[in-house]
Amino acid sequence: MEGDRTAAGxxxxxPERTAYHHGALRDALVDAGEALARxxxxxxxxxxxxxxxxxxxxxAVYRHFPSGDHLIAAVAQRAREIMARDMFARLSSATGRPxxxxxxxxGESYIAFALAEPQxxxxxxxxxxxxxDRVDDPNAADLVRDIVLELEPPGEVDEGRVASxxxxxxxxxxGLAVILRDFVPDPLAREQLIxxxxxxxxxxxxx
Amino acid sequence: MEGDRTAAGxxxxxPERTAYHHGALRDALVDAGEALARxxxxxxxxxxxxxxxxxxxxxAVYRHFPSGDHLIAAVAQRAREIMARDMFARLSSATGRPxxxxxxxxGESYIAFALAEPQxxxxxxxxxxxxxDRVDDPNAADLVRDIVLELEPPGEVDEGRVASxxxxxxxxxxGLAVILRDFVPDPLAREQLIxxxxxxxxxxxxx
DNA sequence: CACTCATGTGTACACTGTCAACATGGAGGG
DNA sequence: CCCTCCATGTTGACAGTGTACACATGAGTG
Numbered sequence: 001m002e003g004d005r006t007a008a009g010x011x012x013x014x015p016e017r018t019a020y021h022h023g024a025l026r027d028a029l030v031d032a033g034e035a036l037a038r039x040x041x042x043x044x045x046x047x048x049x050x051x052x053x054x055x056x057x058x059x060a061v062y063r064h065f066p067s068g069d070h071l072i073a074a075v076a077q078r079a080r081e082i083m084a085r086d087m088f089a090r091l092s093s094a095t096g097r098p099x100x101x102x103x104x105x106x107g108e109s110y111i112a113f114a115l116a117e118p119q120x121x122x123x124x125x126x127x128x129x130x131x132x133d134r135v136d137d138p139n140a141a142d143l144v145r146d147i148v149l150e151l152e153p154p155g156e157v158d159e160g161r162v163a164s165x166x167x168x169x170x171x172x173x174x175g176l177a178v179i180l181r182d183f184v185p186d187p188l189a190r191e192q193l194i195x196x197x198x199x200x201x202x203x204x205x206x207x
Numbered sequence: 208m209e210g211d212r213t214a215a216g217x218x219x220x221x222p223e224r225t226a227y228h229h230g231a232l233r234d235a236l237v238d239a240g241e242a243l244a245r246x247x248x249x250x251x252x253x254x255x256x257x258x259x260x261x262x263x264x265x266x267a268v269y270r271h272f273p274s275g276d277h278l279i280a281a282v283a284q285r286a287r288e289i290m291a292r293d294m295f296a297r298l299s300s301a302t303g304r305p306x307x308x309x310x311x312x313x314g315e316s317y318i319a320f321a322l323a324e325p326q327x328x329x330x331x332x333x334x335x336x337x338x339x340d341r342v343d344d345p346n347a348a349d350l351v352r353d354i355v356l357e358l359e360p361p362g363e364v365d366e367g368r369v370a371s372x373x374x375x376x377x378x379x380x381x382g383l384a385v386i387l388r389d390f391v392p393d394p395l396a397r398e399q400l401i402x403x404x405x406x407x408x409x410x411x412x413x414x
Numbered sequence: 415c416a417c418t419c420a421t422g423t424g425t426a427c428a429c430t431g432t433c434a435a436c437a438t439g440g441a442g443g444g
Numbered sequence: 445c446c447c448t449c450c451a452t453g454t455t456g457a458c459a460g461t462g463t464a465c466a467c468a469t470g471a472g473t474g
Contacts, residue, residue, distance in 0.1 A: 022421080047462060059465095193374050228452055269432075
């Protein structure tokens with residue numbers, strides 16, 4: 001879960017930049033935002049601090065984002081991509097298993113991320129006021145939808161059933177993650193709760 | 208859902224106060240915070256604005272709350288009490304019905320509130336960083352627990368089973384509310400999704 | 415080479431939370 | 445009755461926030 005890419009190459013996160021023009025400021029800002037979120041949580045993610053972390057004035061941010069909220073949204077999008085990557089990784093180790101098992105894998109990934117990186121997760125779970133301008137790349141909702149579709153009887157796909165199954169999967173995972181993060185500090189209790197709830201969600205999904 | 212208590216008695220929310228000492232500032236602050244949250248959302252809920260709405264200086268807040276976050280937390284607690292009141296109201300119209308039906312009633316109340324008062328709900332669903340100093344009064348979690356307990360076979364209460372059922376109920380309701388609020392603008396689609404998901408949650412609860 | 419314009423800087427404004435020093439006046443003891 | 449105490453209010457200040465404007469820079473193109 002923790003790739004150490006601070007040492008090697010990477011032009012970023014070094015405030016002592018020489019050139020007047022940064023060159024790849026947009027990505028550097030998102031990188032710095034991610035790092036800041038990990039280190040200090042939501043309150044630390046601030047336009048001026050992110051800019052400073054890139055060795056750049058605050059106003060420079062507005063050459064790449066229409067507002068600070070859009071920057072935050074970009075960082076949140078980054079966090080979602082990280083989550084999605086872990087989901088795909090887990091799924092590649094579960095090819096061939098029945099859809100219900102793979103859905104559980106996705107749910108476990110979601111919850112594990114929320115508990116391992118609560119700061120980043122608080123970005124993910126923010127109300128998306130400003131929409132991300134890049135929705136490319138892996139998307140958790142599409143992923144869930146693909147698996148849920150496999151539960152449908154061949155030939156006749158009931159869109160309502162698909163939607164309610166998707167919602168149950170996503171809602172229960174999200175809600176569980178939030179509640180565990182805020183109210184259940186004990187890791188053992190967490191594990192037991194996750195298992196118990198996901199069992200029941202599985203039953204509900206197959207109904 | 209909307210009790211109009213602005214007109215009648217109530218010393219509050221009138222900036223033109225005469226006495227140097229307000230008399231019931233703490234409650235007035237929470238009231239103003241609630242009104243501000245409804246009107247302008249999370250960003251409008253600010254120490255200075257709340258104080259101004261009470262016709263009082265910002266520093267006066269710190270005579271009643273150790274920090275602005277504690278004030279916000281108090282407003283959030285207020286919002287939770289409002290939710291709980293609606294839950295109890297619905298339940299009093301459902302006495303005698305089977306536990307699973309009453310749990311559904313609670314879930315519907317939770318989701319309805321989230322969609323009817325999204326601004327207040329965003330307070331409710333904030334990570335509870337600073338704990339409320341008054342946890343008296345109706346509590347949604349206890350309410351759910353009481354009903355879930357009725358699902359247990361008489362004589363042998365399995366705490367693990369109770370916990371996972373509570374979590375499933377709360378997590379799915381919370382997650383559903385959040386997702387509907389952020390991603391499903393169409394009211395009809397919302398209704399259908401709520402019904403479909405709650406059906407499945409019911410199945411999972413009884414398993 | 416000269417010009418343009420995307421990208422950076424500096425400064426300023428309104429707003430935020432919070433604190434320290436001071437003001438007020440209601441409540442209770444003499 | 446008056447007087448004093450202290451809970452509760454005010455003022456002013458400081459650091460930090462997002463954001464806009466005018467200006468500076470220099471990379472790339474004619």
